[in-house]
Amino acid sequence: MKMINKLIGGLLLLSLGACAQGPSNTNINKASMSEKKNQYYSTTIKEKLVLPDSTWKQVLAPEVYQIARQKGTERPFSSAFETSKEVGTFHCAACGNPLFKSTAKFESGCGWPSFFEPITKGSIIYIPDNTLGMQRTEVECGKCKAHLGHVFEDGPPPTGLRYCINGVILTLEK
Numbered sequence: 170m171k172m173i174n175k176l177i178g179g180l181l182l183l184s185l186g187a188c189a190q191g192p193s194n195t196n197i198n199k200a201s202m203s204e205k206k207n208q209y210y211s212t213t214i215k216e217k218l219v220l221p222d223s224t225w226k227q228v229l230a231p232e233v234y235q236i237a238r239q240k241g242t243e244r245p246f247s248s249a250f251e252t253s254k255e256v257g258t259f260h261c262a263a264c265g266n267p268l269f270k271s272t273a274k275f276e277s278g279c280g281w282p283s284f285f286e287p288i289t290k291g292s293i294i295y296i297p298d299n300t301l302g303m304q305r306t307e308v309e310c311g312k313c314k315a316h317l318g319h320v321f322e323d324g325p326p327p328t329g330l331r332y333c334i335n336g337v338i339l340t341l342e343k
């Protein structure tokens with residue numbers, strides 16, 4: 170009987186051990202998934218990029234997919250780009266389209282990277298957004314229609330606009 174108890178105890182420990190390994194395995198998977206190869210990312214190809222949702226899901230890191238294709242919003246003050254003063258061009262993290270110059274970036278204090286103008290008019294698409302009981306203007310990438318954030322009319326000169334953009338959907342090319 171004692172032997173059996175010992176055996177059951179051992180099995181229990183074994184299965185607990187297996188459980189304890191679960192989360193670390195998941196983390197490894199997550200890390201490798203964030204480095205997914207996105208063959209559609211190009212900073213030079215200008216043509217519009219239309220892909221099925223299933224393809225986006227395959228090539229984008231989960232956090233990018235959630236913002237770009239499901240119109241998610243990252244937590245405020247979570248992006249290193251919010252306060253960064255790095256110089257370069259911000260591109261769409263999903264397709265590589267140039268969106269904003271670092272010279273158009275300003276610190277709005279709103280919790281997300283903020284810009285007063287896009288690189289060109291065609292860099293961005295504007296869409297009326299009446300969700301959450303608010304009248305806002307959503308901004309999407311002009312090349313792949315990834316959700317970027319919203320634009321508000323309380324920005325600094327010369328435009329008076331504040332493009333409030335999720336940092337996750339930006340890559341900085343220096």
Ligand SMILES: [Zn+2]
Nearest residue numbers: 261264310313
């Ligand atoms: Zn894009």
